[in-house]
Amino acid sequence: MATSYKTQLLHHAYDRAAHNGSTAVPLYQTTAFDFGTSDHAADLFNLAAPGYIYTRLNNPTSDILEQRLAVLEGGIGSVVTSCGMSAISTTLLTLLRSGDHIVASSSLYGGTYNLLSVTLPRLGITTSFVDPDDFEAFEAAIQDNTRVVYAETLGNPKLDFVDLERLSQIAHRHHLPFVVDNTTTPGVCRPIEYGADLVIHSLSKYVCGNGSTLAGAVVDAGHFDWASGKFPEFTTPSPGYHGLIYSEAFGPAAFIAKLRVEGLRDLGGALSPFNSLQLIQGLETLDIRYERVSRSALEIARWLEGHPQVEWVNYPGLESSAYHDRCQQYIRGGFGGLLTFGTKGGYETAKKFSDSTKIFSIVANLGDSKSLLIHPASTTHRQLSAEQQLSAGVTPSLVRLSIGLEEVEDLKADLDQALRQSAS
Ligand SMILES: Cc1ncc(COP(=O)(O)O)c(C=O)c1O
Structure with a gap:
């Protein structure tokens, strides 16, 4: 069969x-x-x-x-x-x-x-x-x-x-x-x-x-x-x-x-x-997990686009992404849990935002069932010159989110309170 x-x-x-x-x-x-x-x-x-x-x-x-x-x-x-x-x-x-x-x-x-x-x-x-x-x-x-x-x-x-x-x-x-x-x-x-x-x-x-x-x-x-x-x-x-x-x-x-x-x-x-055994178990649920994080990430990306403390949002599932059409050509299913956005106020605001979240942890990883974030300019990419950072797509205000499986409304509430704190 x-x-x-x-x-x-x-x-x-x-x-x-x-x-x-x-x-x-x-x-x-x-x-x-x-x-x-x-x-x-x-x-x-x-x-x-x-x-x-x-x-x-x-x-x-x-x-x-x-x-x-x-x-x-x-x-x-x-x-x-x-x-x-x-x-x-x-x-x-x-x-x-x-x-x-x-x-x-x-x-x-x-x-x-x-x-x-x-x-x-x-x-x-x-x-x-x-x-x-x-x-x-x-x-x-x-x-x-x-x-x-x-x-x-x-x-x-x-x-x-x-x-x-x-x-x-x-x-x-x-x-x-x-x-x-x-x-x-x-x-x-x-x-x-x-x-x-x-x-x-x-x-x-x-x-x-x-x-x-x-x-x-x-x-x-x-x-x-x-x-x-x-x-x-x-x-x-x-x-x-x-x-x-x-x-x-x-x-x-x-x-x-x-x-x-x-x-x-x-x-x-x-x-x-x-x-290997743990990965066999992971493969069994990959499809539904990926579908769910993709749905939540799209919802969060759309919501962030309208947030007063947010300058810009990049998510391949948004029509505004330069890669939306190409992703539609190559991806069958969701666009994944990764999205980036820029906080209004630059480097310090983005750092303060990262420090203010409660559910999201600051982690150099992605694809976890728990939601993660990273501010690359102050962490993973801090050794690079400003020019090298820019060519890697890292701007001072950029924050990367890896959306997990938590209730999406809880994630939005956490992001909202952290964005408000970072602006104060
Ligand atoms: C695209 C990509 N390839 C390879 C790696 C390296 O994988 P590992 O951390 O399992 O060695 C990573 C890790 O973040 C990654 O994001």
Whole structure:
């Protein structure tokens, strides 16, 4: 029976009968697995038989999460990692070597920006950051040694949405994989449908939903041609795995296989099975939580637009957002719980507002069921110059809200009293 991927997120890859009828997925809290015989161990190490070896490589609980994430994104396979940043770094280190180059959207999460602009250059991997809406400049930034095109769906805190189809066409014209971080729009946007080759997630946000668990994932669309000559790691014998040629051994799954058996093995960014279980639970309710926070965020955005202490509001669900039409093209469902606004009075008023809320907590996180806020100019972006802040979309009065599942009228009342206090 064909079922929607939303139904599969609750059932896929799990056989209750094989687990004493347990309706919840069991937790395999183990480091290693008994091989039984040396011959079976040899088969496992030769990748000649399916099975589990060591939880840094694979684990039955994490395996179910991985299969469901592949369903969520419409990919052929996925690997879960210890957090979103380890999904990004393991992906890039699986693809790249010293001397390689990345073309990335200039509107990226700060941790990713730092990885690309500070840490990877120490290994000889450089990045050109380009405005993702300047398609000509984006394509012109591709060099002979470029190996990856990288972007995020909904930028943060700018709340700009990239044109996935245009960027994937640019990447593919140059035989490059298009890697998309879909952390802020899980389930409602499926970048693979628009040409993405690899999709990254910080599962720590909306997929977890409780602000309790760090996790990340990489999903492989399985349609990138690794044999174009630009990626010899996939087409020539790997010294890291006794001469295995990934494209021959795994075909379309060459990337995700290499990321697991070499990337996780050597870099060690595996996810704890206990965390996998929490993420399996998060996935079960992702759809309804996202729908609810989207509804509340839209209501709050409209209400803030009419508030006397508010200068401007940015939410992709508002007709006034420059990205409203593009989001409608790419998002099926709500526009999410993230919105930004500017307080009248600038930096000090925005800070005072942040300190005055009672329900919202000041947190460098998003996608929690509890409502969160941050004033980037005085916190996450305070190390940047005024010019750098502006190019990241951070103005002195900007406050970012991550709307949670509380009663929306309570959230409005809290924001209202904090806005009044900040103006006094
Ligand atoms: C878009 C995006 N990607 C990646 C990350 C990193 O994820 P993690 O904190 O799970 O390492 C974050 C974290 O805020 C994020 O917002």
